[in-house]
Amino acid sequence: MLTQIAYALPFLAQGFALTLWVSLLVVVFSLIAGVIMGVGLVYGPIPLQWAVRIFSDTIRGIPILVLIFFVYYGLPAVGLHLPSFWAAVLALTLFKTAQVVEYLRGAVGSIPRGQSEAAMAIGLTFRQRLAYVIFPQAFRRFLPPWINGVTDAVKGSALVSLLGITDLMQAINQVIGRTYEAMPLYILGALIYFAVNYALSLASRRLERRFSFIRE
Amino acid sequence: MGYALNFNLIWRHFDKLWGGLLLSLELAVISIAIGIVIGLVLAVWYVSAGRIVRTIIAAYVEFIRNVPLILLVYLVFYGLPTVVDIAYSAPTSFVVTLSLYSGAYLVEVFRSGLEAVPRGQLDAGKAIGLTPWQRLLNVRLPTMLRITLPALSNTFISLFKDTSVASVISVPELTYGAQWINFNTFRIVEVYLVVTAMYLVTGYIMLFALRLVERRFRAAR
Numbered sequence: 183m184l185t186q187i188a189y190a191l192p193f194l195a196q197g198f199a200l201t202l203w204v205s206l207l208v209v210v211f212s213l214i215a216g217v218i219m220g221v222g223l224v225y226g227p228i229p230l231q232w233a234v235r236i237f238s239d240t241i242r243g244i245p246i247l248v249l250i251f252f253v254y255y256g257l258p259a260v261g262l263h264l265p266s267f268w269a270a271v272l273a274l275t276l277f278k279t280a281q282v283v284e285y286l287r288g289a290v291g292s293i294p295r296g297q298s299e300a301a302m303a304i305g306l307t308f309r310q311r312l313a314y315v316i317f318p319q320a321f322r323r324f325l326p327p328w329i330n331g332v333t334d335a336v337k338g339s340a341l342v343s344l345l346g347i348t349d350l351m352q353a354i355n356q357v358i359g360r361t362y363e364a365m366p367l368y369i370l371g372a373l374i375y376f377a378v379n380y381a382l383s384l385a386s387r388r389l390e391r392r393f394s395f396i397r398e
Numbered sequence: 399m400g401y402a403l404n405f406n407l408i409w410r411h412f413d414k415l416w417g418g419l420l421l422s423l424e425l426a427v428i429s430i431a432i433g434i435v436i437g438l439v440l441a442v443w444y445v446s447a448g449r450i451v452r453t454i455i456a457a458y459v460e461f462i463r464n465v466p467l468i469l470l471v472y473l474v475f476y477g478l479p480t481v482v483d484i485a486y487s488a489p490t491s492f493v494v495t496l497s498l499y500s501g502a503y504l505v506e507v508f509r510s511g512l513e514a515v516p517r518g519q520l521d522a523g524k525a526i527g528l529t530p531w532q533r534l535l536n537v538r539l540p541t542m543l544r545i546t547l548p549a550l551s552n553t554f555i556s557l558f559k560d561t562s563v564a565s566v567i568s569v570p571e572l573t574y575g576a577q578w579i580n581f582n583t584f585r586i587v588e589v590y591l592v593v594t595a596m597y598l599v600t601g602y603i604m605l606f607a608l609r610l611v612e613r614r615f616r617a618a619r
Binding site for chain 1: 460
């Protein structure tokens with residue numbers, strides 16, 4: 183049993199690398215898109231606010247699995263052919279973007295109005311207000327939940343195995359298909375996911391404690 | 399491009415989606431009910447327990463929360479029967495998984511609620527001569543529930559959405575119904591639009607109902 187699993191380790195490591203790669207891409211893309219849309223939600227004109235609100239509420243209102251299938255099977259149907267890897271990244275990015283929008287809204291919303299007004303009073307432009315006054319303060323409230331939310335990207339990435347992408351989850355299933363050692367391999371997989379995500383949530387908790395001196 | 403929407407085939411097979419939605423709700427309700435029991439018992443135990451018990455409960459909570467649900471579903475359905483002599487249907491296996499899963503999330507919610515109950519209330523309970531059981535049932539739990547209701551609502555709705563993972567072990571719930579129509583009629587965009595709407599509407603009805611409960615209990619401050 184152990185020799186079979188040891189034999190499969192390099193294959194599992196490849197899957198794990200893919201899991202990390204998908205998660206990294208999703209985290210980076212969603213951070214960019216989410217911050218832009220979040221600023222649109224807080225400061226944008228009313229129609230933009232509505233658009234972002236509808237986007238975020240819809241995405242957060244459906245299971246990630248449905249979103250993944252919708253993107254994966256739906257895009258080719260309307261004539262857009264993406265490789266399954268990128269369809270998966272796109273779907274997970276949409277899901278994660280909606281989360282980032284909410285983290286940003288919460289973080290920016292927690293900064294007292296007076297800060298904005300004071301910045302306006304000393305003649306800062308909108309961009310300067312964001313860059314020098316709002317974002318540096320909001321950052322400390324944004325970071326802990328955001329890091330904790332990265333675990334959702336890693337966990338969500340396990341669903342891409344359903345699209346035939348050989349991530350860690352799929353690699354485990356394939357090795358089980360060959361060795362019939364279901365339980366040891368599932369436990370091994372669970373421990374790998376646990377190690378990554380637990381490290382992330384510990385980092386989040388530590389940052390939260392470190393930033394907890396900020397009170398209104 | 400140039401995809402013409404045609405919902406006829408979706409309506410013809412709508413029973414798959416409607417039956418799927420009902421099964422999703424059933425899975426969610428049963429699992430959440432069991433999860434509430436697990437969560438309450440472990441949370442109450444946790445706050446009064448010693449170090450060892452606390453570590454064990456924390457290990458359960460952290461393990462479940464940091465592993466993808468799909469892996470847990472596979473583990474319980476395909477893995478467990480290879481080492482223990484049990485046999486269960488896919489829906490039962492999923493209920494077992496989601497109950498353990500929701501239990502872990504609910505322990506966290508209840509535990510933070512219990513810790514947020516003001517000390518003064520417990521002292522007051524002691525002062526008027528309530529027994530420890532009475533203090534728990536009549537002071538601690540009601541106050542804790544009121545504090546945790548908003549977080550509970552979110553957890554319930556998110557657990558309802560998690561039932562979609564049951565489709566990976568062929569439990570014919572809503573997402574499975576969507577895939578069935580996807581593969582058999584190829585009205586792909588239509589079926590996912592309809593299913594998105596069904597998840598959204600159900601989620602919002604749940605949210606609305608839970609908000610009503612919250613408002614009902616908030617008044618009693």
